[in-house]
Amino acid sequence: xxxxxxxxxxxxxxxxxxxxxxxxxxxxxxxxxxxxxxxxxxxxxxxxxxxxxxxxxxxxxxxxxxxxxxxxxxxxxxxxxxxxxxxxxxxxxxxxxxxxxxxxxxxxxxxxxxxxxxxxxxxxxxxxxxxxxxxxxxxxxxxxxxxxxxxxxxxxxxxxxxxxxxxxxxxxxxxxxxxxxxxx
Amino acid sequence: xxxxxxxxxxxxxxxxxxxxxxxxxxxxxxxxxxxxxxxxxxxxxxxxxxxxxxxxxxxxxxxxxxxxxxxxxxxxxxxxxxxxxxxxxxxxxxxxxxxxxxxxxxxxxxxxxxxxxxxxxxxxxxxxxxxxxxxxxxxxxxxxxxxxxxxxxxxxxxxxxxxxxxxxxxxxxxxxxxxxxxxxxxxxxxxxxxxxxxxxxxxxxxxxxxxxxxxxxxxxxxxxxxx
Numbered sequence: 001x002x003x004x005x006x007x008x009x010x011x012x013x014x015x016x017x018x019x020x021x022x023x024x025x026x027x028x029x030x031x032x033x034x035x036x037x038x039x040x041x042x043x044x045x046x047x048x049x050x051x052x053x054x055x056x057x058x059x060x061x062x063x064x065x066x067x068x069x070x071x072x073x074x075x076x077x078x079x080x081x082x083x084x085x086x087x088x089x090x091x092x093x094x095x096x097x098x099x100x101x102x103x104x105x106x107x108x109x110x111x112x113x114x115x116x117x118x119x120x121x122x123x124x125x126x127x128x129x130x131x132x133x134x135x136x137x138x139x140x141x142x143x144x145x146x147x148x149x150x151x152x153x154x155x156x157x158x159x160x161x162x163x164x165x166x167x168x169x170x171x172x173x174x175x176x177x178x179x180x181x182x183x184x
Numbered sequence: 185x186x187x188x189x190x191x192x193x194x195x196x197x198x199x200x201x202x203x204x205x206x207x208x209x210x211x212x213x214x215x216x217x218x219x220x221x222x223x224x225x226x227x228x229x230x231x232x233x234x235x236x237x238x239x240x241x242x243x244x245x246x247x248x249x250x251x252x253x254x255x256x257x258x259x260x261x262x263x264x265x266x267x268x269x270x271x272x273x274x275x276x277x278x279x280x281x282x283x284x285x286x287x288x289x290x291x292x293x294x295x296x297x298x299x300x301x302x303x304x305x306x307x308x309x310x311x312x313x314x315x316x317x318x319x320x321x322x323x324x325x326x327x328x329x330x331x332x333x334x335x336x337x338x339x340x341x342x343x344x345x346x347x348x349x350x351x352x353x354x355x356x357x358x359x360x361x362x363x364x365x366x367x368x369x370x371x372x373x374x375x376x377x378x379x380x381x382x383x384x385x386x387x388x389x390x391x392x393x394x395x396x397x398x399x400x401x402x403x404x405x406x407x408x409x410x411x
Contacts, residue, residue, distance in 0.1 A: 037254065037298075052305065097193050104197050108204040113296070117278075120407060141190035181307060 014149050018142035026135030029107075033116030033127065053183055055106045056173045062106075063169040065099035066162055068092075073158055100137060103165070107134065126171040133164040255279075255297045258344045259321040260362050261336030269370040270334050271345035271362040272302065272312075272321055275405040279304055281312050282345050282360045282404075283325050283332065286370040288379040290360055291327040294408055339365050342387035346371075346401035347408070348394070357394055361401055363387050 072092040075084055110130060117123040140157040143149060260271035268289065272281040279297040281304050284290035293312045295304030302323055304312040314323015314334075322335045346361040352375070359382050361371035371382030373394050385392040390401040 093189065097196075100193060100197055101200060104200045105204055108201050108208070112205065112208050115277075117276075123407065138194060141194045144190040145188070180305075183309070 010148055010150055012150050012153075014146045015139075015143060015153065018139045018146070021142060022135040022137075022139035024135075025138045026131045029111065029134055030116055030127075030131040033111045033131070036111070036115060052176065052180075055109055056176045057184070058102045058106050059169055059173045062099040062102040063165060063173065065095045065102070066165045068095040069099065069158070070162055073155075077155070099165075103133070122171050122175060126168060129164050129167045129171065133161065133168055136160045136164055255316075257297070257316070257321075258339055259316065259336045260339045260343060260345065260364055261334065263325075263332040263334040263336075265332075268332060269362045269364070270325065270332070270336060271339075272297075272304075272336070273345040273404040278406045280345065280404045280406075280408055281306075281325070282347070282362060283312075283327070284360060284362070284370060284372045286372065287381055288372060289328075290372040290374070290379060291325065292360065292408065293325070337365075341403070345404040346385060346390055347404050348385075348390070348392065348399045348401040350394075350397065350399050352395045352397040352399075355395065357397075357399070359392070359394060359399070359401060361385050361392075 069092060072088050072095065074080060075088045076092060078084060107130060116127045116131075118127070136157065140154070140161050143153055143157060254276040255274050256276060258271065258273045260269070262269050263283070268283055268285045270281060270283045272279055274280075274297040277296055277298050279293075279295050279302060281293040281295075281302075282290065283293075291306050291310045293304035293306035293310055295302065295312065297316060300315050300317050302312060302314040302316060302321060306312075306327060308328065310325070310327035312323055312325045314321055316322070319338045320335060321338075323333070325332045325334070343363045343365045346363065348357070348359040350357045355376045357373060357375050359371060359373040361369055361382055363369050363385075367387075369382075369384050369387075371385070372379050373382040374380070375395060383392055383394065385401045390403075392399050392401055
């Protein structure tokens with residue numbers, strides 16, 4: 001662990017590869033969602049009444065953890081005072097990991113059973129947000145270990161990932177709760 | 185080690201997705217063994233690529249499988265026993281069903297129609313499951329503790345399912361109409377959640393007067409919005 005001794009020049013060029021791979025992820029998801037014929041069904045998770053309710057609650061869990069992400073990120077950047085507790089870092093990492101893993105089954109169901117949809121503004125927005133979310137998350141993950149990136153990199157990427165996930169939640173779970181009802 | 189953390193996170197997500205897709209593919213392939221009359225182009229082919237592709241096939245392999253036309257159809261008719269009328273309108277695989285008695289009982293359901301199967305849900309646990317093919321749809325609706333079975337035929341415009349939503353003098357108005365091939369109309373309008381028999385619509389234009397206000401009922405295409 002000698003990277004602390006290295007003093008890299010600050011430059012945004014290190015973002016090229018993450019951005020490129022993120023774009024690949026986004027485009028791949030969009031193309032797959034459009035080309036693959038939605039099956040309408042997918043494997044259900046035990047304990048819920050249907051695939052939609054599973055997704056609604058998984059996404060809500062991810063959204064809740066995203067709020068943890070936002071607060072812990074602010075704490076890590078010293079927005080709540082100079083003293084940053086040592087557990088904030090692990091909290092941020094693990095809440096993020098779990099949130100991401102919660103979104104994966106949702107995305108698989110969306111893409112496999114429903115596909116990229118454009119029936120109305122909500123589904124179109126949701127489809128676009130979904131593709132961009134995983135692209136943005138890829139960029140964020142690939143940028144994290146890189147040194148010498150500009151200071152705005154992580155706040156910008158983290159903010160983008162957070163905003164996209166909140167948009168996803170609002171266009172799916174929130175819509176479901178308000179349109180169909182709170183069900184398990 | 186720490187620097188690899190984000191990469192491991194990404195790979196873990198990818199692995200989870202791969203597992204889920206594999207499970208989906210195997211389950212879908214197994215379910216595809218059911219005989220499925222090819223009334224609609226979408227039905228048989230959906231499971232074929234899954235069956236031929238090895239379960240470990242990556243999404244990209246699945247994506248290259250021949251695209252199949254999404255389901256577009258409308259079925260309407262009377263349920264078994266004649267107590268209610270049902271219409272199911274499917275646009276690009278998105279299914280909306282409406283079951284009503286023309287007096288005060290009605291259920292809206294939404295879901296999917298794919299691979300010869302209907303799966304829709306509605307408010308308060310309402311559920312529709314069924315199959316389609318060969319110009320008709322068969323299935324069961326459960327809602328409000330009651331159960332209906334149906335076998336209804338495909339219909340063409342101006343027959344079909346119509347819906348109007350509006351706010352009339354601060355009252356929320358939602359109307360549903362099923363127009364049958366013999367010209368009969370069955371519909372219910374709810375005004376602030378109070379259901380009543382719906383006045384007839386002009387099937388050509390969808391024009392209808394509800395509570396003294398001129399509304400337009402539109403054919404249902406795709407997911408319901410603004411309810």
